[in-house]
Amino acid sequence: MAALAATAGGTLGAPAAAEGETPPGQVEFPTRCLAPQEAGLPPTDGPPADGPTTARITVDDPAPRVGDTVTVTYQVVRTPARNPVGGAGGGLPDDGGLPADVLTPTGRILLAGAQSGEVTVVGAKRNDPVPAGAPLPAVTMTGTFTVTAPGGITLAPGPYTLHTGHGADLDTTCTAVGGPASDPSAAPVSVRLTATGLPTANLRSVFLAAARGRPGAGVRVTAAGFPPGVAVTVAGRAGAAQTADRVSATADDLGTAVVELPVTDPTTTAVVAYEGAAWSARQGSGPAAYTVVDAAPPASAIQKVSATVEPGALGMTQAGRDITLGTVPYGDGGAAPGRIGTVTVTDARGGPAGWSLTGKATVFAGPGGIRIPGASLSWTPSCVAAPGSRSPCTPGSAGVVGPEGALLASAPDGPLVGGAFTIDATVTLHVPPYTPPGTYTAVLTLTLS
Known part of the structure; x- marks a missing residue:
């Protein structure tokens, strides 16, 4: 049992691209950016801002394991969105310019493949001044998600919103357009991850009701920790070799099989249980020691003196x-x-x-x-x-x-x-x-x- 209080993370940079090459994770897609109605530009009065968005997604771990937390970074390198307050009036600044540090970006990254869903990303309120009508600057947003399934996972840029808070709170929302017929708002895949599952331990075990018996006597064997419904073989073993003593049963809903194993081979020194065609360390139990007791009477008047070392637990x-x-x-x-x-x-x-x-x-x-x-x-x-x-x-x-x-x-x-x-x-x-x-x-x- 463990007790504690809260925790950690970090982001590794993606490899840099050579001059003239597209950086890893960078894609471009057609975008429609709707101007906020509060700026005096509703869709009926002014057209949306259409144009390409250049975006880049990077991750801190391209090969995570199930249960890992992955940090993702969504960079909008270029956007068709423009300063929404230029010439707005209605209580907004007369010159329409945006001062520094009034732009807050938020967005979504779309997951598909072995794991689906969305990752919400948020950026800091950090920008240079933007003149009236000028394009809004590049922004960077980050977020995290936990890997829940093994396999290939794709990450694609989703919609993003550029919020300005100067004179009035205005939201410019940008969405991909012109994608496939099945989903016109889909942007190209930017990053692919390959997640691996967690290693599992072999919890199969075997227990004997008795550690010794005469030749031909039966011993009650309990095999536990197997998948429910699987065929379980219980067999004798002489050293590393399997003997002819063998029975089979089906594991119940708790993964347990209880059988009576007749031990007729006098060389048997242990009993094992396993699933499949033969015993293996991955699908079988470790051997439980068993001794076949010689029941033959003395052949002469010579007395046999013996001492037994009792096994423990x-x-x-x-x-x-x-x-x-x-x-x-x-x-x-x-x-x-x-x-x-x-x-x-x-x-x-x-x-x-x-x-x-x-x-x-x-x-x-x-x-x-x-x-x-x-x-x-x-x-x-x-x-x-x-x-x-x-x-x-x-x-x-x-x-x-x-x-x-x-x-x-x-x-x-x-x-x-x-x-x-x-x-x-x-x-x-x-x-x-x-x-x-x-x-x-x-x-x-x-x-x-």
């Missing part, structure tokens, strides 16, 4: 429960750092099966229903095996945790594994700029299998 403990992240200044945004409570994993099963520790985070809920995606939380894991442990400990990759889950640490399969392992991770929440102040809370769940 796989478990974990964690120091502390809550994670308090660092604060982030309002407006600037940024990274809120923290650290999870230290986790200790103990593997006393004495078999060939390794283990994995995964985590996943819910959305961060804040005041007034404001939410920060769980995919904004990332971590950098570390893992140390205690002296004498039979297994090495491998930390998961640094990256996004999110609602889909990520690997925190793992130990591989081997002839005989086990030990004690200390696992830590630094965590960072990337908070968007101008996130409302307050405390944002999510739940981080760790699962050992």
Whole structure:
């Protein structure tokens, strides 16, 4: 569980164009700019300003991942719109000139492809003086959007409004014209992004009701974490090879299949579960240790003396429960750092099966229903095996945790594994700029299998 206050962002410049070349993301399209009625130029009294708009869209990340926030910049390099107050009268300045810093631009960028919708962009009130009847100057507007789907996403310039506030509040609205028959107001595509999905962890697992049995005895097996409705194969394994002991079942609505597996092969040392034609690390569970007990009686009066080392369990403990992240200044945004409570994993099963520790985070809920995606939380894991442990400990990759889950640490399969392992991770929440102040809370769940 984590608590924090607001966050960050930045824009990377697009590559510069060589002299004489069109800069990346720059397009030109026919535009109609309607003069504001307050200026004394309603459509019935004065024609709209028609002409080309030269626009450019740039992004700070052309290859984002689902859950990332992308900053977009919409530049109107040239517009047919003109100073709307020239000769207006009606309480407006007599000379019709606009002074500096009275022009505020707003606009929309149109998304299509894997993700559709609009991005609202706003510019600062910043301009040089504009004489009466002169063209309005170039403007720059920025905004952000969150990537919600993987695949190709196109960005095209949408309508833009040039608001002047000198003597009267006037809005000159410009819209593309002459596009395809299906949408005459469509402007050319300016930028194309390719979004990738978040990596997902394999949460499949298998549990045995007993860790040993006589040849031919059945063992109750529970396979969990599979897609609902998928065919699940439960099979015996001798080392890395699969034995003839095998049954199949269909996962229920919770992704669980419960079967009785007769173990007849005396070489069986473990049981696995998987979907598809064969076991794989991506679509199968790690093996659960199983021992076939020799039931043959003594062949002579010689007594057999044996001692049994009882296998233990796989478990974990964690120091502390809550994670308090660092604060982030309002407006600037940024990274809120923290650290999870230290986790200790103990593997006393004495078999060939390794283990994995995964985590996943819910959305961060804040005041007034404001939410920060769980995919904004990332971590950098570390893992140390205690002296004498039979297994090495491998930390998961640094990256996004999110609602889909990520690997925190793992130990591989081997002839005989086990030990004690200390696992830590630094965590960072990337908070968007101008996130409302307050405390944002999510739940981080760790699962050992």
